[in-house]
Amino acid sequence: MSKFRFALIAIAVAAFAIGCAEPPQAEIDSAKAALESARSAEAGDYAPEALSAAEDAVAQLETELKAQEEKFALMRRYETAKQLAASATDAANSATEQAGAEKQRLQTAANDLIASTRMLLTETTTLIEQAPKGKGSQADVAALKADLEAAETSLADAEAAAASGQYRDAVAKAESVQQSVQSVKTAIEEAIAARGGRR
Amino acid sequence: MLRRILFWLCITSVLALVVAGAIPIFLGHTEPPEQGRAVAERALAEARASTARTWAPELLRRAEVTMRLNLEEESRQRHRLLPLRDFRVARAGFDRVEEQALAAVTEAARRSASAKDLAAEELAKAETAVASAEEVLDAAGRQVDLRGRLARARMLLAEARLRFESGDYPYARDRAALAEAQAHGVVKRTTEMMERYVDAGEVARWQRWVEETVRWSRETGEPAIVVSKDDHRVTLYVGGRAVETYPADIGLNNLSGKVRSGDHATPEGRYKVTSKRNIGQTAYYKALMLDYPNHEDRKRFDELRRKGQIPRGAGPGSLIEIHGDGGRAKDWTRGCVAVSNDHMDELFARVRVGTPVTIVGGRGEGGVFSTLVRNYAAVNHGSDDTALD
Numbered sequence: 001m002s003k004f005r006f007a008l009i010a011i012a013v014a015a016f017a018i019g020c021a022e023p024p025q026a027e028i029d030s031a032k033a034a035l036e037s038a039r040s041a042e043a044g045d046y047a048p049e050a051l052s053a054a055e056d057a058v059a060q061l062e063t064e065l066k067a068q069e070e071k072f073a074l075m076r077r078y079e080t081a082k083q084l085a086a087s088a089t090d091a092a093n094s095a096t097e098q099a100g101a102e103k104q105r106l107q108t109a110a111n112d113l114i115a116s117t118r119m120l121l122t123e124t125t126t127l128i129e130q131a132p133k134g135k136g137s138q139a140d141v142a143a144l145k146a147d148l149e150a151a152e153t154s155l156a157d158a159e160a161a162a163a164s165g166q167y168r169d170a171v172a173k174a175e176s177v178q179q180s181v182q183s184v185k186t187a188i189e190e191a192i193a194a195r196g197g198r199r
Numbered sequence: 200m201l202r203r204i205l206f207w208l209c210i211t212s213v214l215a216l217v218v219a220g221a222i223p224i225f226l227g228h229t230e231p232p233e234q235g236r237a238v239a240e241r242a243l244a245e246a247r248a249s250t251a252r253t254w255a256p257e258l259l260r261r262a263e264v265t266m267r268l269n270l271e272e273e274s275r276q277r278h279r280l281l282p283l284r285d286f287r288v289a290r291a292g293f294d295r296v297e298e299q300a301l302a303a304v305t306e307a308a309r310r311s312a313s314a315k316d317l318a319a320e321e322l323a324k325a326e327t328a329v330a331s332a333e334e335v336l337d338a339a340g341r342q343v344d345l346r347g348r349l350a351r352a353r354m355l356l357a358e359a360r361l362r363f364e365s366g367d368y369p370y371a372r373d374r375a376a377l378a379e380a381q382a383h384g385v386v387k388r389t390t391e392m393m394e395r396y397v398d399a400g401e402v403a404r405w406q407r408w409v410e411e412t413v414r415w416s417r418e419t420g421e422p423a424i425v426v427s428k429d430d431h432r433v434t435l436y437v438g439g440r441a442v443e444t445y446p447a448d449i450g451l452n453n454l455s456g457k458v459r460s461g462d463h464a465t466p467e468g469r470y471k472v473t474s475k476r477n478i479g480q481t482a483y484y485k486a487l488m489l490d491y492p493n494h495e496d497r498k499r500f501d502e503l504r505r506k507g508q509i510p511r512g513a514g515p516g517s518l519i520e521i522h523g524d525g526g527r528a529k530d531w532t533r534g535c536v537a538v539s540n541d542h543m544d545e546l547f548a549r550v551r552v553g554t555p556v557t558i559v560g561g562r563g564e565g566g567v568f569s570t571l572v573r574n575y576a577a578v579n580h581g582s583d584d585t586a587l588d
Contacts, residue, residue, distance in 0.1 A: 044252070052247040059240070066270060070277035138451070138531075146343045150350030168367070176357035180350060 023065060023078050027085035031058055034092035038099065046106075047098035054095045057088035106167035113174040114158055120178060121151055124185040131188050132195045140191070144184050151181050220282030229281055231273065232290040239266060239296035246300040251307040254314075258303035266296045314368035321375040322363060325356050328382035335389045335575065338567050340453040340530045341463060342392075345385050352381035390575045392454045393568040396429045396561050405559035408469055412557040413439050422550050424521070426536050428453065428465055429561025429568050433521065433538055435549060445542040446526055453530040454568065456560070457491070459500065459509055460516035463533050465558060466491050470519075472554045475547065484523025484540045485547050489556055491519035521546065521556065 035058050043051035061084040068076045125148055131141050158173035223229050243266055251259045269292030276284045332349050336342060359374035395401055409425055416423040417439025425434045428449050435443040450457070450465040457466035470489040477485055492500065492515040500515040516534065525537025536558070538546065563569055 048252065049248060052244070052252075055247060056244045059243075063236075063240070063270065066274050070274050142341065142343050143346045146346035147350040150347045150354065154351065154354045168362075168365070169370075172358045172361040172365075173354075175361055176354040179357050180354050 021076050021078050023068070024082040024085055027082055027089070028061065028065070031061060031085045031088035031092065034089045034096070038092045038095040041096045041099045042103070043095040043099035045099075046102040047095050050091070050095035050098045054088065054091040057084065057091040061085055061088050103165075103167065106171065107162070110158075110162045110167045110170040110174065113171055113178070114155065114162060117155055117158075117174050117178045117181065120181050120185065121148065121155060124148060124181050124188070127185060127188050130192070132191050137191070140187075144187060147180060147184050151177050151184075154180075223282060223285065228287055229284040230286065231277065232286050232293055235290050235293035236270075236273065239269075239293040239300070242297040242300035246303045249304045249307060250311055251303040254307035254310040255303045258299065258306055262296055262299035262303055265292060265299055269293055269296065311366075311368070314372070315363075318359075318363055318368040318372040318375065321372045321379070322356075322359055325352075325359065325375040325379040325382065328379040328386070329353055329356055331575065332382040332385040332389075335386050335393075335571050338453075338571060339389050339392070341451045342389060342454075345388055348381055349385050352378045352385065355381065386575050390572050393572045395454070396566065396568040397563050397572050399563070401560055402563035405467070405561065408557050408559055412436070412469070412555055415555060422554050424546070424550065424554060424556040426465075426521070426556065426558040427561050427566065428467070428558070429566025431530075431567060433536060433542075433546070435546060437549070443542075443545060445538045445546070446528070448525045448527050448532060448537040449530050450532050450534040451530055452534075457496070457516060457519070457534055458503060459513045461513065461533075462516070465532070465534050465536060466496060466516075466519055467558050467560055468493055468495055470556045470558065472550055472552050472556060474552060475550075476520075477547075481520070481522060483520070483525075483535075483537065485543045486520040486522035486535075487546065487550060487554075487556070489519045489521070491517065 035054055038047075038051055038054055043054075061081060064081045064084050068078060068081060128141065128144055128148065131137065131144070133141075154173060154177045158170045158177060161167075161173060162170035243262055246259055246262060269289050272292060273286065273289040276286050276289060329349070329352050332352060336345055336349055339345070355374050355378035359371045359378060362368075362374060363371035412423050412425055413436055415421075416436040420438045423436045425436065426432070426447060426449075427434070431447050431449065433445045433447045434441050435445075451463040453465070455462065455464045457464040468491070470491055470493060472487045473490045474488040475486075476488065480486075496515055500509065503509050519534055521536045521538065521543075523538065523540040523543035525532075526539030526542065527537070531537070561569055564573070
């Protein structure tokens with residue numbers, strides 16, 4: 001009888017130890033912190049799909065945690081929650097990484113485009129001094145110079161946008177400037193060609 | 200007896216409790232809404248992945264809040280004893296989440312399409328405005344400052360197009376609106392400068408000069424020349440009849456009358472040919488020298504100098520001619536009137552020293568500048584030039 005009682009007590013203690021599982025708080029906190037980091041890294045703008053996947057993963061984790069809380073304490077199991085927390089952390093970290101990569105790509109694209117546009121502008125400003133200076137050409141040259149001055153102002157706006165991290169704006173502004181300067185350069189080259197290459 | 204009654208009362212009570220507890224179970228109210236929750240989660244995930252985040256964030260948030268509240272409601276019911284659980288509210292709530300998520304997606308699509316339409320409309324207006332500004336500025340000759348403004352308008356328009364193509368409709372609309380305002384400002388400022396060509400007083404004065412010149416030609420039978428700046432035309436009269444008309448280019452500063460040396464404007468007034476320069480005697484093929492400045496020109500110059508409107512050291516100018524190397528369909532001279540060499544040959548042969556040359560602004564209509572003023576009067580009425588900043 002005493003052996004039987006002892007066995008009962010042992011089983012009860014074992015059940016209590018197994019049943020009173022704690023939620024994987026460290027992993028849960030890590031997942032939530034990773035999601036906040038992704039949002040701070042502007043993943044909503046630069047990696048919206050990845051952020052959406054991370055948010056879904058955290059939502060699944062929360063649903064699983066709630067489901068376990070609803071159970072009788074001895075019946076709770078957190079292995080699935082632990083896995084979901086790990087997946088959510090990975091998804092959030094991936095969103096952060098993708099956002100960083102996309103920002104870097106846009107920053108590089110903006111800087112490259114601004115640099116190439118700056119070179120084109122310098123080249124065209126030099127070229128215009130070699131434009132044919134014949135009868136009646138001064139109005140055309142003055143007009144083209146006005147176009148280049150306006151382009152210089154707009155390129156400065158593009159540089160300011162890039163400096164403040166607005167890379168999409170910077171790219172759009174630089175592209176519009178490049179189109180304008182290229183059309184001026186083409187006009188000068190055509191005028192030079194029409195004069196038989198004499199400048 | 201009493202014991203028997205109590206016994207059967209107990210049995211009846213127990214049976215009643217069991218039946219009462221079984222009814223909700225039988226009706227399915229106690230069954231957790233697993234499927235409903237899964238559908239709601241899927242709908243919410245799809246809404247998050249769609250453009251709802253950008254275009255209908257408040258509707259997406261509403262769906263998310265509803266989801267959270269119903270998850271809590273489901274949890275509350277799960278904590279109850281089985282017969283007392285009622286998941287009907289949570290089940291209905293999850294259905295609502297699905298509806299709200301779908302509504303967010305639908306509304307986002309509608310708003311995006313509407314924004315796209317508005318941006319496209321603004322882009323079209325901006326393109327029309329820039330084309331108008333190009334038209335008026337092409338005619339206006341030397342207006343370097345306005346040319347720079349037009350270039351800015353073109354670049355704003357290009358930027359708007361690029362952002363439209365990448366789906367950023369609000370920004371595209373904003374840039375297009377700026378481009379339109381800039382371009383309208385250019386049109387307004389330029390056509391205001393052209394308004395002297397439709398001024399009733401000026402037009403009447405010019406008409407009178409032309410009539411006097413034509414009458415003189417009729418009375419004397421001699422040739423006379425009338426130059427109309429707005430029409431860009433040189434007309435040769437002989438015996439009072441217009442016998443030839445030639446296209447003409449005028450001064451680079453084509454919106455003003457001549458005031459001083461170096462202003463590149465063609466003067467308006469009544470002049471005479473003072474000498475004829477043949478090939479080799481002028482830089483522009485052949486030339487008919489005029490007696491600018493005449494008495495009226497000097498009088499006007501002196502008056503402006505008294506008012507301080509003439510730079511120190513500047514004179515009224517000279518060397519105004521009708522010469523060749525023209526017919527370029529643009530205004531490029533430093534104040535002279537230029538015709539093609541073939542037309543110059545004809546004029547040269549038919550006029551002599553002393554031939555009157557009357558240069559006027561125009562007839563007030565039908566010319567390059569007068570037409571632009573009238574065409575853009577409606578645009579100018581509705582715009583202001585504060586956009587030229």
